[in-house]
Amino acid sequence: MDVKTGFFYFFSIVLLFAAFRVITSRNPVYAVLYLVLAFFQAAAIWLLLRAEFLAIALVLVYVGAVMVLFLFVVMMLDIKVDGLREGFWKHFPLAATVGVFIALEMAAVLMGGFRVGDEPQSAVALGQASAEFSNTRELGKVLYGQYVYPLEIAGAILLVAMIAAIALTLRQRKDSKQVSPSMQVRVKARDRMTVLKMASTKVALMDDAASATTAEKKE
Amino acid sequence: MIDTIFALGEGLLAAPWWSAIGWPVVWALIKVTLVLMIVMGAVTYTTLWERRLLAWAQIRMGPNRVGPWGLLQPIADAMKLMTKEVLRPAAAEKFLFYLGPVMTVMPAMAAWAVIPFGPDIALANINAGLLFLMAITSMEVYGVIISGWSSNSKYPFLGALRASSQMVSYEIAMGFCLVVVLMVSASLNLTDIVAGQNKGYFAQIGLNFLSWNWLPLLPIFLIYFISGLAETNRLPFDVIEGESEIVAGHMVEYSGMSWAMFQMAEYANIWLVSVLTTIMFLGGWLSPIDSVMFNWIPGWIWLGLKSFCVVTMFIWVRVSFPRFRYDQIMRLGWKIFIPVSLIWLVVVGGWMQTPWNIWK
Numbered sequence: 001m002d003v004k005t006g007f008f009y010f011f012s013i014v015l016l017f018a019a020f021r022v023i024t025s026r027n028p029v030y031a032v033l034y035l036v037l038a039f040f041q042a043a044a045i046w047l048l049l050r051a052e053f054l055a056i057a058l059v060l061v062y063v064g065a066v067m068v069l070f071l072f073v074v075m076m077l078d079i080k081v082d083g084l085r086e087g088f089w090k091h092f093p094l095a096a097t098v099g100v101f102i103a104l105e106m107a108a109v110l111m112g113g114f115r116v117g118d119e120p121q122s123a124v125a126l127g128q129a130s131a132e133f134s135n136t137r138e139l140g141k142v143l144y145g146q147y148v149y150p151l152e153i154a155g156a157i158l159l160v161a162m163i164a165a166i167a168l169t170l171r172q173r174k175d176s177k178q179v180s181p182s183m184q185v186r187v188k189a190r191d192r193m194t195v196l197k198m199a200s201t202k203v204a205l206m207d208d209a210a211s212a213t214t215a216e217k218k219e
Numbered sequence: 220m221i222d223t224i225f226a227l228g229e230g231l232l233a234a235p236w237w238s239a240i241g242w243p244v245v246w247a248l249i250k251v252t253l254v255l256m257i258v259m260g261a262v263t264y265t266t267l268w269e270r271r272l273l274a275w276a277q278i279r280m281g282p283n284r285v286g287p288w289g290l291l292q293p294i295a296d297a298m299k300l301m302t303k304e305v306l307r308p309a310a311a312e313k314f315l316f317y318l319g320p321v322m323t324v325m326p327a328m329a330a331w332a333v334i335p336f337g338p339d340i341a342l343a344n345i346n347a348g349l350l351f352l353m354a355i356t357s358m359e360v361y362g363v364i365i366s367g368w369s370s371n372s373k374y375p376f377l378g379a380l381r382a383s384s385q386m387v388s389y390e391i392a393m394g395f396c397l398v399v400v401l402m403v404s405a406s407l408n409l410t411d412i413v414a415g416q417n418k419g420y421f422a423q424i425g426l427n428f429l430s431w432n433w434l435p436l437l438p439i440f441l442i443y444f445i446s447g448l449a450e451t452n453r454l455p456f457d458v459i460e461g462e463s464e465i466v467a468g469h470m471v472e473y474s475g476m477s478w479a480m481f482q483m484a485e486y487a488n489i490w491l492v493s494v495l496t497t498i499m500f501l502g503g504w505l506s507p508i509d510s511v512m513f514n515w516i517p518g519w520i521w522l523g524l525k526s527f528c529v530v531t532m533f534i535w536v537r538v539s540f541p542r543f544r545y546d547q548i549m550r551l552g553w554k555i556f557i558p559v560s561l562i563w564l565v566v567v568g569g570w571m572q573t574p575w576n577i578w579k
Binding site: 003027029030036052053056057059060064065068069071075076134135136137181182184 | 240312315345346347350351353354355357358360361364365368376379380383384387390407546547550
């Protein structure tokens with residue numbers, strides 16, 4: 001057993017443990033964090049397979065962005081875990097039957113791919129590639145050369161979905177007193193405040209009157 | 220007895236697993252330790268430099284009592300922080316509360332693995348270096364969120380929410396800046412990105428610093444620098460820990476060394492963003508003018524000097540500008556930086572297709 005195999009088993013064990021904890025941990029925040037750990041282990045296994053672009057993209061997109069938003073939402077929800085666990089054992093037999101059925105179906109389809117000994121030719125070629133071989137560059141060439149139209153179509157569909165999601169959730173309250181930030185930024189000092197020129201001390205205009213009052217006081 | 224140890228050592232050196240696995244691992248560990256020691260040293264003394272610079276800008280002395288010119292002040296601070304008690308609120312989530320600072324420091328350290336300090340000096344000179352950096356730095360937000368949530372208190376939680384939305388927003392603008400740099404240098408490898416800046420018209424006549432990426436990509440350079448300020452939660456974008464609103468944000472409940480770890484992460488991130496700015500826009504380890512005197516100075520000194528200037532810019536921005544309001548920060552990120560960097564992406568892409576392409 002070489003070092004790579006050792007690493008593979010280590011990552012796999014942690015991955016399975018984390019995936020198991022995702023569905024069994026009582027606190028949803030812990031579940032999300034275990035999911036992050038699971039993504040990391042999957043990325044590490046892909047790195048062992050020299051798929052560095054996929055591995056880093058998994059960390060960048062799922063761990064760096066998607067799971068942050070997940071965590072964001074889960075933290076703000078006030079989930080009563082005990083209420084969710086009610087009737088767990090009542091529904092367990094049905095759920096277990098469906099799960100086992102799905103697992104058997106997948107095994108039946110995938111079993112052919114797990115035969116030891118006939119490794120795909122492309123994988124063998126990759127394994128023997130030199131250090132100069134850049135997985136990222138090859139993937140880019142294929143994506144933006146051979147598959148450029150499907151890629152652009154997928155991008156357009158995602159853009160439409162994004163705009164739709166924003167349009168559906170964009171609501172403004174009518175009684176809101178919000179001021180547009182661009183108006184606030186454009187404001188000039190003279191719109192808000194006028195500076196008046198005033199003498200710092202009052203000019204004593206009525207000398208006679210003042211002296212008259214003091215004279216009165218003296219009396 | 221010495222003979223036994225000698226024989227043991229000789230047997231170890233002769234063993235096949237030692238030269239195959241043992242020595243490379245030990246050697247890698249030595250290099251990692253060296254890089255981390257340099258980074259931690261820089262982090263420690265940046266705190267002193269920041270405090271002195273702030274003081275000079277405000278016409279006062281700053282910390283100058285411990286050691287000559289206050290040079291031992293960071294050591295004194297470290298001693299104080301290490302001996303302080305680490306408190307934990309009774310209602311906090313124990314495991315996550317202690318995991319938070321660790322998760323903040325870890326990515327700030329891990330990112331240094333791919334930074335090239337010279338033409339051949341890098342812990343790992345990998346082809347997807349830029350992608351690796353983006354992936355690692357995108358994890359920084361976890362430490363803040365975890366510590367904010369696990370403190371089980373209002374201000375830390377609000378700070379964590381602000382942090383996550385701000386960091387996710389500015390990462391997009393930063394990502395587009397990196398895409399433009401990637402386009403003009405046609406490589407994700409940081410060493411190649413630096414090497415690609417040393418050619419062009421100005422490099423031929425000896426004024427190398429004019430052919431670096433900062434001049435042709437000036438708007439991208441500015442956006443990257445300002446996004447870097449927001450990404451490291453520095454002033455004027457530090458509403459995450461705005462003391463006038465939410466005390467200290469996610470750090471409210473932390474004390475002693477666990478608080479110090481947040482500070483360490485902040486300064487390590489400042490250095491990381493500065494070194495990245497240097498590598499991608501300011502020519503990395505290249506000397507600014509092609510002359511014997513300048514070329515004689517080793518590359519890592521140039522890299523250090525340039526990064527130090529960028530770090531000083533961070534501190535200068537901190538002392539000069541008032542804090543942004545939170546919705547204005549979001550507006551700046553989403554409505555100004557992302558469109559501008561996207562437009563520049565198209566402009567540079569078009570430029571590269573014309574005969575005036577300077578990045579051939």
